[in-house]
Amino acid sequence: MAAVLNPQVMVVGAGPAGMSAALAAADCGVKVLLVDFFSQPGGQLVKQTHKFFGSRGQYAGVRGIEIARILGEKVRSHPHIEMLLDTQVLGYYPDGVLTMERSVDGDSEYLKARPRRLVVCAGASEKPLAFPGNDLPGVYGAGAVQTLMNVHGVMPGRRAVMVGAGNIGLIISYQLRQAGVEVAAVVEAAPVIGGYAVHASKIRRLGIPILTSHSVKEAHGERELEAVTVWRVDERWQGIPGTERRFEADVLCLAVGLSPLAELLWQAGCRMAYVPELGGHVPWHDEHQQTSVPGIFVAGDAAGVEEASSAMVAGRIAGLAAAASLGACPRYRELAGEARAQLEALRAGPPGEKIRRGLTRLEEVGRRVRAG
Amino acid sequence: MSEAQEREKICQQAGADQDRTVICRCEDVTLGEIRRLIGEGVHTLDEIKRLTRAGMGLCQGRTCRHLILQEVSRLTGVPVEELTLPTFRPPTRPVKLGVIARAAAGARQDAGAGVPHPAAGREALPVGGESRG
Amino acid sequence: MFGPDDASAAGVAAAGRGDTVAGTVAPAGAASGQLRRTGLPAVEDLARVIPPQEVRRRGPVAVFECFERIPCDPCYWSCKRGAVKPFGDINDLPEVDWERCNGCGLCVAACPGLAIFVVHEGYTDTTSLIKLPYEFLPLPEVGQVVGALDREGTRVGEARVVRVQKPREKVGTPVVWIEVERDLAHVVRNIAVAGGERGE
Structure with missing residues (x-):
């Protein structure tokens, strides 16, 4: 039944950025269609059992799962927001039509929408790692481990090795221990821990070692993962023979970074730039979160991988800007200005340095585009 | 050397x-296959994709694209930002042809009139009309 | 190097043991190289946050083991006594007004980084009291003797559970009060409860 829906604003992804964008636009009186592939809103928040940082405006001190519930209730009860769950966006076509597949009672239906404004908050995907044995059962992306434990209540195994000491690797190591899974070690190829020191200290107190300048050499096992060999790496990230250490483990959890999910933006012809600091290829966007294609906005990890606190604020800016571009947000300048100040504050400290560098690079790309 | x-x-x-x-x-494409191809002079992601099907499966390249980019960059000396990515085409996720065919048939039958609402059985979508702009 | 007084007497030196590298003194507001590499605060990190001796001996007081500028301020909002000074920049390190802190521990449960502890040196003649955040199941019982772990999770002695503050809401962070050997006040930062560890 491919009726074409005609929302004023369509938001793809009901994570922290998408829900904030939908709420901001809907509060301006605009009719919003919010679409997510999962059966409940929240995006990654639904498995984040840790408390958030940031300030009160972004629910600091509140656990991610609670933020998902709070924002989800706001979205559900908003008269101007219609949410379609279990709905996967399949593509963007040159006439501005998006196609979707929605699962209903074990069956699927095909939907189309032609929104006047599009806000893409599709999030990010996990980066993989290449090493011998990386297809053994027991080798997981960190997100999968978190979903198993915190959404479905399933223990991924008994003893884990974590790869990556960014916030995700550190937080999930802690959650593995909460679930009763032993964590043999956290290995990190960089010479320093990438995540917040408080998260690192938290898992050190549990007796979990963190091996910096180390990476996975090989995963062992006949039918499934039995052990992992790690080794020290030099400054060119090459393994140093003779430094191998072997850990018995039935879970190898990869938390080596995220990259923006921007397929729809590629399809829409948005200008993309390769900015490693933001996770890889990211859509160029301006201070209104608008991409190079007028009417298409982007926020959250899809715009460049960052923390959920900033995703909420950037989502709000995108929602306000989409509404403003329809003439529905007379206080745009003031409201977006406030949000931008919050965003700058969140990015002002040392952890925001990489993001700031990435955004500067993205800005240079934008200048070249305008000049050319 | x-x-x-x-x-x-x-x-x-x-x-x-x-x-x-x-x-x-x-x-099921391995690093060995990709390196041997690069060694034979296959240096674009599109060529690698067409020869191996890497990136044409369920996830549509979300997992392997990044690794292949890095490998090609490392073994050809071309920076990642200068490599051309394969074209992104819909659908982004696999969809059964029957789902699309059924929708197309339904749309023909209904000829645009009285098309059942996607949220039929629940409440009407408020997104059809536009109150502003 | 140990700060204004004999912090080492209360185990501060032991607290900072680890692979401290000579000559890596971090500028104020930045975490030490050791902390960035290992997750273990160095003596110089701890020396900046451990309250002066007269405050430590007076009664319970919060020790903020927060050494890195990150965007975070729930400790400020949690304190009912205004003991955490207002943040100019959300990335600032928390600054505690020792005269106002009574060691109530509200901030211990509020801190998203689980980085705040309340310490009462000389709780008795031979013991110190520590209030620490504990997000594992089972929660210990009052009176139970549990393992006392240091910042590396190494068992350094025993602790007696004095009180278990369960949060009002299920999603809050429980705070466990433990009594340890007096000199371990700044060493013990975790407990090992028999019967395993499961997330709260």
Whole structure:
């Protein structure tokens, strides 16, 4: 039944950025269609059992799962927001039509929408790692481990090795221990821990070692993962023979970074730039979160991988800007200005340095585009 | 050894370890296969995709694209930002043809009139009309 | 190097043991190289946050083991006594007004980084009291003797559970009060409860 829906604003992804964008636009009186592939809103928040940082405006001190519930209730009860769950966006076509597949009672239906404004908050995907044995059962992306434990209540195994000491690797190591899974070690190829020191200290107190300048050499096992060999790496990230250490483990959890999910933006012809600091290829966007294609906005990890606190604020800016571009947000300048100040504050400290560098690079790309 | 020779060596020496390293898990393509192809002069992502099907599976390249980019960059000396990515085409996720066919047939029958609402059985979508703009 | 007084007497030196590298003194507001590499605060990190001796001996007081500028301020909002000074920049390190802190521990449960502890040196003649955040199941019982762990999770002695503050809401962070050997006040930062560890 491919009726074409005609929302004023369509938001793809009901994570922290998408829900904030939908709420901001809907509060301006605009009719919003919010679409997510999962059966409940929240995006990654639904498995984040840790408390958030940031300030009160972004629910600091509140656990991610609670933020998902709070924002989800706001979205559900908003008269101007219609949410379609279990709905996967399949593509963007040159006439501005998006196609979707929605699962209903074990069956699927095909939907189309032609929104006047599009806000893409599709999030990010996990980066993989290449090493011998990386297809053994027991080798997981960190997100999968978190979903198993915190959404479905399933223990991924008994003893884990974590790869990556960014916030995700550190937080999930802690959650593995909460679930009763032993964590043999956290290995990190960089010479320093990438995540917040408080998260690192938290898992050190549990007796979990963190091996910096180390990476996975090989995963062992006949039918499934039995052990992992790690080794020290030099400054060119090459393994140093003779430094191998072997850990018995039935879970190898990869938390080596995220990259923006921007397929729809590629399809829409948005200008993309390769900015490693933001996770890889990211859509160029301006201070209104608008991409190079007028009417298409982007926020959250899809715009460049960052923390959920900033995703909420950037989502709000995108929602306000989409509404403003329809003439529905007379206080745009003031409201977006406030949000931008919050965003700058969140990015002002040392952890925001990489993001700031990435955004500067993205800005240079934008200048070249305008000049050319 | 020059840098180019070193790269050539990496391609030639792709062996058992590289054949146990999976790059595209949807289509079961290994690092060994990719390195050997690069060694034979296959230097674009599109060519690698067409020759191996890497990136054409369930996840549509979300997992392997990144790894192949890095590998091509490393073994050809071309920076990642200068490499051309394969074209992104819909659908982004697999969809049964029957789902699309049914929708198309339904749309013909209904000829646009009285099309059942996607949220039929629940409440009407408020997104059909536009109150502003 | 140990700060204004004999912090080492209360185990501060032991607290900072680890692979401290000579000559890596971090500028104020930045975490030490050791902390960035290992997750273990160095003596110089701890020396900046451990309250002066007269405050430590007076009664319970919060020790903020927060050494890195990150965007975070729930400790400020949690304190009912205004003991955490207002943040100019959300990335600022928390600054505690020792005269106002009574060691109530509200901030211990509020801190998203689980980085705040309340310490009462000389709780008795031979013991110190520590209030620490504990997000594992089972929660210990009052009176139970549990393992006392240091910042590396190494068992350094025993602790007696004095009180278990369960949060009002299920999603809050429980705070466990433990009594340890007096000199371990700044060493013990975790407990090992028999019967395993499961997330709260």
